[in-house]
Amino acid sequence: MPPPLPGTCISAGRALPCSTGCGRGSRRGRSSCASRTPIASAARRSRCKPSSTGCAGWGSPGTRARKWADRTRLTSRRSAWRPTRSTPRRSSPGAVPTGAIAPRSSSTSCASRRRARSDITTQHKELQDEVILRADGVPLYNFGAVVDDVEMGITLVARGDDHIVNTPRQILMYQALGYPVPTFAHLPMILGADKQRLSKRHGAVSVLQYRDDGYLPGALVNYLVRLGWSHGDQEIFSLQELIEKFDWEHVGDTAGVFNPEKLLWLNQQWIKATPVPELARHVAPLLAQRGVQVDSERLARVLPPIVERAKTLVDMAEQARTFFEKGVRFDEAAAKKNLTPDTRPLLVEARDLVARRIGEGPHALEQAFRELATQRGLGLGKLAQPVRVAVTGTTVSPPLFETLVLLGRDEALARIDAALARTGG
RNA sequence: GGCCCCAUCGUCUAGUGGCCUAGGACGGAGGCCUCUCACGCCUCAAACAUGGGUUCGAAUCCCGUUGGGGUCACCA
Incomplete structure (x- = not known):
């Protein structure tokens, strides 16, 4: 075994200088003294990162943890270790025995999730001495997390399954420091499509990416919560419902694979259930990104027919922009098939109809188109499709007659004229 | 490898010993509706990893096996 690096550590067993073996090989024994922490309520773990904002007044976790280490005399003695050229000069504490904080012969239990009642017990002999500060004085994760949470008064620590092994170490630290042990709960992890775990280090995408891709925040939350928790057969939950209905009793045991298709479907359901003015607030910035400035009132009128055929807010923006732009870019294949010498007479008649009847609203316009189609011995589709391509x-597109009305008389006629120019007649 | 966690349709899941010839949702296939595309509606295909127990009875409880995952850092 390589010699342990110098640093500050706490012993999982009896007091032993960690520079001489980190407590390995000391006595072991049977058991008891398991502390149980039943899961009580729902809350997500939150932690301020050193670099994040919103921690004002707290100081950085690193600084705080270091102070704690001093205050609790965890760094009080020097070992035989001496700095070498390769170690930073500031590093001073060296390895320090800290006194036994838990007899090696016992075990520590923490509640997992699982029907809110299964405990995971760890034999202390499985634990290594925990290094809490690096040689240069920088506190390490498990210690920093505990200090952080104590100072913030955290009572429920809920995190992924991958933290299960950290839990007994952290419980021991709470006990050594003399603070009440919070409730711990573990949630199944989220796997990527490749069934590998999704984490900030593998396959994960920033949540902001979902915003940019046109997902409603509520839809993402809804999806993520349902991945690992269920409420009977219900799939769609408002945020309020989620708060009211979430329970640890129905948190699952198995890791879930992130399924983008289902997220997409859920987003669509959320879009359909979201009031138009609110959708407009989300879509406006996306249109602005595309160089289209809109007024919210008009946007709110344009959105309803789009809602039904959009899975994302980006879809909505793409479909909405045509109502705010002059003219139209023709899809060549569509134009070639529908704007022909054959359809020209139909388009001319349709133009006339639009010019005369558009002010009467979509229903009257549709009626007029149906009559014209019948007179020409055609189905409505034969008449409507060339007009759709023209416009x-x-x-x-959304329903043609609503589209025409939304476009307005001038723009609709201008577009039909432009299409007519392509019919080669 | 040690320790720990997990195992129902392709995916998310319901299921807490009889209500299960296993239900819902996404996705897939087919159909209806229809001015296009969607929405909506209907139908179909699709799963209890495996071997033992316990029990009158097991997807459900117990044990083993197999498989998957996590973790074994002076990373977080």
Whole structure:
């Protein structure tokens, strides 16, 4: 075994200088003294990162943990270790025995999730001495986390399954420091499509990416919560419902694979259930990003027919922009098929109809188109499709007559004229 | 490898001993609706890893096996 690096550590067993073996090989024995921490309520673990904002007044976790180490005399003695050229000059404490904080012969239990009642017991002989400060005085994660949480008065620590092994170490630190041990709960992890765990170090995407991709915040939360928790057959939850209904009793045991398709579907459901003015607030910035400035009132009128055929806010922005722009870019294939000498007479008649009847609203316009189609012995589709291409440039759009009305008389006629110019007649 | 966690349709899951010839949702296939595309509606395919126990009865409880995952840092 390589000689342990100098640093400050606490012994998981009896008091032993960690520079001489980190407590390995000392007595072991049977058991008891398991502390149990039943899971009580729902809350997500939150932690301020040193670099993050919003921690004003707390100081950095690093600084605080270091102070604590001093205050609790965890760094009080010097060992035989001496700095070498390769170690930073500031590093001074060296290895220090800290006194036994838990007999090696016992075990520590923490509650996992699982019906809120299964405990995981760790034999202390499985634990290594815990280094809490690096040789240069920088506190390490498990110690920093405990100090941080004590200072913030955290009572429930809920995190991924991958933290299970950290839990007994942290419980021991709370006990050594004389602070009440919070409730610990562990949630199943989230796996990527490759079934590998999703983490900030593998495969994860910034949540902001989902915003940019047009997902409603509530939809993302809804999806993520359902991944690992369930409430009967219900799939769609408002944030309020989530708060009211979430319970540890129904948190699952198995890691879940992140399924983008289902997120997409859920986002669509959320879009359909979100009031138009609110959707407009989300879509406006996306349109602005595309160089389209809109007024919210008009946007709110344009959105309803789009809601039904959008899975994301980005879809909505893309579909909405045509209502704010002059003219249209024709999809060549669509134009080639629908704007032909054959359809020209139809388009001319349709133009006339639009010019005369558009002020009567979509229903009257549709009625007029149906009558015209019947007179020509055609189905409505034969007449509507060329007009759709003329007015939107594509074969896919919201209902034609609503589209025409939303466009307004001038713009609709201008687009039909532009299309007519392409029919080669 | 040690320790720990986990195991129902492709995926998310319901299921807490009889209500299960296993239910819902996403995705897939087919159909209806229809001015296009969607939405919506209907139908279909699709799962209890495996071997033992316990029990009148097991997807559910116990043990083993197999498989997957986590963790074994002066990273977080």
